[in-house]
Amino acid sequence: MRSLSRALLVTLMALATAMSLAACGSTTGTTASHTIVVATHDSWAMPKAVLAQFERTSGYQVKIEQQGDAGELTNKLVLTKDSPIADVVYGIDNTFATRATDAGVLSDYTSKDLPAAARRFQLAGAAGKQLTPVDYSDVCINVDDQWFARHHVARPVTLDDLTKSAYRNLLVVPAATTSSPGLAFLVATIAAKGDQWQAYWRALLANGAKIVPGWSQAWQGDYTDGGGNGSRPIVVSYSSSPPDTIAKGTTRPRTSALLGTCFRQIEYAGVIAGTHNVAGARAFINFLIGKQAQSTLPENMYVYPVNPAASVPASWSRWAPAAQRPWSMSPTTITAQRSQWLAQWRDLISQ
Secondary structure, rough: HHHHHHHEEEEEEEHHHHHHHHHHHHHHHHHHEEEEEEOOOOOOOOHHHHHHHHHHHHHEEEEEEEEEHHHHHHHHHHOOOOOOOOOEEEEEOOOOOOHHHHOOEOOOOOOOOOHHHHHHHOOOHHHHHHHHEEEEEEEEEEEEEHHHHOOOOOOOOOOHHOHHHHHOOEEEEEEOOOHHHHHHHHHHHHHHHHHHHHHHHHHHHHHOOEOOOOOOHHHHHEEEEOOOOOOOOOEEEEEOOOOOOOOOOOOOOOEEEEEEEEEEEEEEEEEEOOOOOOHHHHHHHHHOOOOHHHHHHHHOOOOEEEEOOOOOHHHHHHHHHOOOOOEEOOHHHHHHHHHHHHHHHHHHHHH
């Protein structure tokens, strides 16, 4: 009887353990299905109240995981393809889009809520089936208008102007190898100059162009209207940057963007392949292109919304217009040539 009781006890204990593990697994699965992990770039900035409202109405909890700039974000997704780090990604741009889609990082999904007017931002081919456009921005040369007025020097207008002696030692550029706007500016010069782009860069460097690791260092450190101690009144930034230089009590920015020098960046969101929360990932993408989320983008992430129903600050309408004819290039071409271009660019700046 004692032997039988011991065996029965062992059996009951094993059954209890199995039921406990099953319960834990069920809880974990439920938690995972109600949490959306978002991989995004370091520029992510959405009001907490807007995100909280999405959580209340959708029933999901959102966890934001910032992964560097657009290039770093894309590379991390590719490197972790077999063990996804998130459910959904926001911030892959058109200079890296086909790297992600060609590597099989994403699942097919584009939001059916995308406004018809925003479909012009969709990519062609497989990438167009996996990435939903969320916002766009124009990377352009920006100039400190007040500096030029004080020094009685005419502002530059075109890319060619930057190689003229009047602008020697006045330009600062974020590096193409370590900065998303730096890469966008490089692509703009390649689109503009074709096979002569390396000669153009030699002329820029000979004219004293300064290369720094990232946009923050260029704007805050070297630009005359940035952190306050810079000595260079020409910088690679965005067409949306000038409104940020409107001083309190004034109505006009101290700077302007040269709209003939711009490259258009488009940012996308996509469902990460292998996620166990496909429904949550899709819901988050639909949220990103909704009017409420879209209306937060200009003042928080300094990008233009793709949804025409979104509100845009009045200062943007006047002082931050998008370029009418930005330089552009096929994402497929960028993917095919990016590594070679960057290697050639590194050689140029090291000479």
